[in-house]
Amino acid sequence: MVAWQFILMILLSCFLLVFFLYRPVKITVHDDSNIPINPLSWSVIIVLFIAISSLLFYDHLKPAILLEKSYDIQESVSLSDSIISLESYLKNNPEDSESWKMLGLAKFNLGEFSSSIESFEKAVAINPDDVEMLLQYASVLVAMQDGSFVGKPKSIIEKILKIDPQSIHALYLSGIAAANQSDIIAAKKFWQKALYIMPENDPDRKVIEEAIKMISE
């Protein structure tokens, strides 16, 4: 399904060109004798070309992902192909939450956000306590909301912390969500707890330490 934003962009592009096609021709002394065109037929050609070529090209440029070995496909395939194989696999194995998660991620990468969410919801319905899956679901929701944690992402992270209060990733994200709402005390509390749990040699320690330092200033 094509996102409405893309349709709007195509319409805007077509409108601009069609408007100028119907504009009266400015003939100057330097121009040779003009042969008039049929603006309607040219408009149709241009509109069709813009819509088809841009959507086909976008489809062609979609990123490739590496499917897990369990699907017996060892090489990189296009997202469209992987979605087709995942969907056919899920028809026979609708209880495989991992595959629903993969499908959600693949659809997210294609920009099919609403069906990506549906896939994640199915995955969560089958396996509601899978912390890693919930984290990915929350990350997708945050990316879709252009970095905002408000609403569902926040409630999912809170749920993760109920299931696994020591999830470092969830503690970090909770800290960001709190910091976004200017709740500095809560943000520091989450991040300090994450630091306490993290191994000394964890490379992400530095990130969290910097975040605490920044918020303290």
Place this chain on the structure above:
Amino acid sequence: MLIEVGHFALILALVFSFLSVVLPSIGLYQNRIALAQLTKPLIWGQFFWILVAVFILINAFLANDFSVRYVAENSNTQLPTLFKVSALWAAHEGSLLLWVFILSLWSIAVSIFSKQMPSAFLNQILVVFGFVSFGFLLFLLLTSNPFERLPIPPLEGRELNPLLQDFGLAVHPPMLYIGYVGLSVPFAFVIASLIRGQLDSTWLRWTRPWTLIAWAFLTIGIVLGSWWAYYELGWGGWWFWDPVENASFMPWLVATALIHSISVSEKRDAFVQWTVLLAIGGFSLSLLGTFLVRSGVLTSVHAFTTDPARGLFILLFLFVVIGGSLGLYSWRFNLIQRSSRFDLFSRETGLLINNVLLVTAMLSVLLGTLYPLILDTLDLGKISVGAPYFNAVFIPIMIPAVLLLALVPFMRWKNDSVARVTSLLRVEWIGVLAFLFVARMTIIDNYYVLLAVGIFFWIVLHASSLLTKRLRNKTRMSFSFLGMLLAHIGIGVFILGATITSQLGIEKDLKMNSGDSQLIAGYNFVFNGVSRHEKDNYRGFKGDLTVFRDNKEVVRLFPEKRFYQTGMPMTEAAIDPSLTRDLYVALGESLGGGAWSVRIYYKPMIRWVWLGGILIALGALLSVIDRRYKFKVDS
């Protein structure tokens, strides 16, 4: 979703660029004006969608959207806002986006400021822009998409290269790109003329202000890069003959020849072949520079073979552009043949020698840049071509060119006599010789410095003489004339600064403990020790030195050693600048027991290097506002 919108906007820009080649071409060849006139809305549409893509990518940097690979690899939450914006062009993908954005800006500017030009010709020029834009947008989308998403966003982004976390380098690439891409204007004009089979000298004049603007920005870009290298790399150098520097210097040399050649073509209807070839050469060298810097061959020729898609694409595009342009040139050769005649001693001859010398100088730089790469590619061994080669080959070629630049404005078009010019300038020549003799006898014992001082006075005296003669004769002085004088004086200022700083500069590598002092060129540098220092994006050490002259404090300098988040150490030199000399201190390593290695430089007249560059750029911009370039032709 915004990121996908940015990606799709680039695709729409590509579709627009394709249509801007196809539809107006059909219109121009079938006399369907309604189609030919679509060029303007098409390039505006293309500009709009590229602008949308640029804003969305900048927004992703500002919003720390690490789900975008390019953002995650070049920014993090700690990065100051200015560098988040400049991170847009910190790496390959964003630089390419900036390239196409600037190209679309140039095409918009051409469409706005060329209303007096015959519409069919202007449309043809915009078609050439559309073609170049299509090539680069295709390259961007197929091999270098800046909107690629990461399936699982990281908690924090990587770090922007610490070398790039600097104001000088934040503004250097856009300036350089404006210059690089600006050379597409004379290129588009020449190609459009060749396609249409009309190369009118009047309209050749139209390309000169555009070329001058591109040349000015190229100069500013190169000056900013040199200034940045001076204060940021910690070695006190301002030009390294590095292949990346050479990549920008080669188009500059050709553009210099081009602006002189256009001047002859528009005034005398001569050198048209030179002008056409230089316009093609200048833009081709811009593309070659992009290929050299972006394909990875400079890091290692093997980098090209490990990720060949990008390099091959640019190489192919380079082949199409250069091959196609030269093919068109040979096809239309008869069109650009002119029968203008001039004597051996004339202004035309002077400018012809200027062209030959500048192109030879460019070829010497090209050889020195490409030769090691070719040998390495053919597995014939690794060689390093550095400053000794370039100084030995380039400087002797340029000395006659700079001597000539002062003389040529005095020569007459078509024919002149040595006797007339000699009688006109004998006072100036005797003045320069007398000055050199006195200077050699009294204060200057270095022959290179003597030569540079001689060239400086040669240029300045001739320029003053030209100005005085015009004032005395009450001849109208155009901006173009004043711009020429300023740019020529800029060359003299640059030569003086570059020679004096490299010949008379002093460099000391020292081990200093707190309280130690060192006397250099009459300045006493006292080391007060080192303290810890940190900011948002780095931690490090800050040295403290007090500089005295005649027992009076001149300045306190605080050189830094910074460690950015990746742990990469950076030397941040402390500089006390002035027009006559720079005092430059760089902090090295801790040597234990409170001792530190410290590099101190005394750099006489180094500011003149960049001052010369600024004068050249200002001269070019002054010429642009000349009345001659305001066209009033009936359309």
